[in-house]
Amino acid sequence: MHLFTERWKVINIIAFIIFIFAPMQIVMAGTKNSVESLTVFECGKIQSPDRSLWSPGVDVNVAHKMVASCYLIRHKNGTMVWDTGIPAFVAKKPKGVSVAGGKITLFLDKPFPQLLEEHGISPASIDHLAISHMHPDHSGNANAFSNATWYVQEAEYAAAFGLMAKKLNFNLKTYNKLKDGKVVKLNHHHDVFGDGSVVIIPAPGHTPGHQVLFVRLPSGPVLLSGDLWHFRSNYENGRVPGFNFDKKETKNSMAMIDSLITITGAKLLLQHDSEQNATIPHAPQSLR
Ligand SMILES: [Zn+2]
Numbered sequence: 001m002h003l004f005t006e007r008w009k010v011i012n013i014i015a016f017i018i019f020i021f022a023p024m025q026i027v028m029a030g031t032k033n034s035v036e037s038l039t040v041f042e043c044g045k046i047q048s049p050d051r052s053l054w055s056p057g058v059d060v061n062v063a064h065k066m067v068a069s070c071y072l073i074r075h076k077n078g079t080m081v082w083d084t085g086i087p088a089f090v091a092k093k094p095k096g097v098s099v100a101g102g103k104i105t106l107f108l109d110k111p112f113p114q115l116l117e118e119h120g121i122s123p124a125s126i127d128h129l130a131i132s133h134m135h136p137d138h139s140g141n142a143n144a145f146s147n148a149t150w151y152v153q154e155a156e157y158a159a160a161f162g163l164m165a166k167k168l169n170f171n172l173k174t175y176n177k178l179k180d181g182k183v184v185k186l187n188h189h190h191d192v193f194g195d196g197s198v199v200i201i202p203a204p205g206h207t208p209g210h211q212v213l214f215v216r217l218p219s220g221p222v223l224l225s226g227d228l229w230h231f232r233s234n235y236e237n238g239r240v241p242g243f244n245f246d247k248k249e250t251k252n253s254m255a256m257i258d259s260l261i262t263i264t265g266a267k268l269l270l271q272h273d274s275e276q277n278a279t280i281p282h283a284p285q286s287l288r
Pocket of ligand 1: 135137138227272
């Protein structure tokens, strides 16, 4: 993130030493050929008449379009889903569903569980589930994966099932069944398959327990952004959306994860970025 100030560079280094050292050791030592594929699905579209919702003071009243992405990981020892897309009920509304006081409209062609079925995978068969955070464009349809083991940061779990859920615009109905399934609460990174090939890394700030995912593909590592960065210019300029839960924490997370990207050489996959997603193979193709 070359436009960061000198002060941020110093914070970057300190944050790296404190928070990134342990997950870094795991991902650096990760097994290269245990992940068989990463399949990207388009799980809806997002439109707004004002791009500055995500970049305060910049691109005010400029129309903005994004995609919502979901991911299937095939590992030699099981399957994992990362993010579950815009909720199914949106698919029945051709004019979309207006949220955030009319500032954002959600659209959906087919819900993620249906896309997975068409891809030959039953949602009920998925072994592992992690969600970057519980906003409805990421956790819609999560109940379809209640058979899976769900990995969630403790702070996100507390927000999701506590009084804060409404304030954070979480939609409990789309994920309430996860509570009764196999839940692994985290306060740190987590090596899903135990070989450093798929690692959940906390990156709080957008929401209390936001997290990102490192995946070591045979062709090289990738980092799934969650909503740490929504699109390229926000990454390059370190911009924080006005509606984030904690701006300072977001900045720290950006610095940490950017260090991890630099050191591992991971390709950053910006989940909402329409331009980048247009260049990445989607289902039925896979990244390998
Ligand atoms: Zn989002």
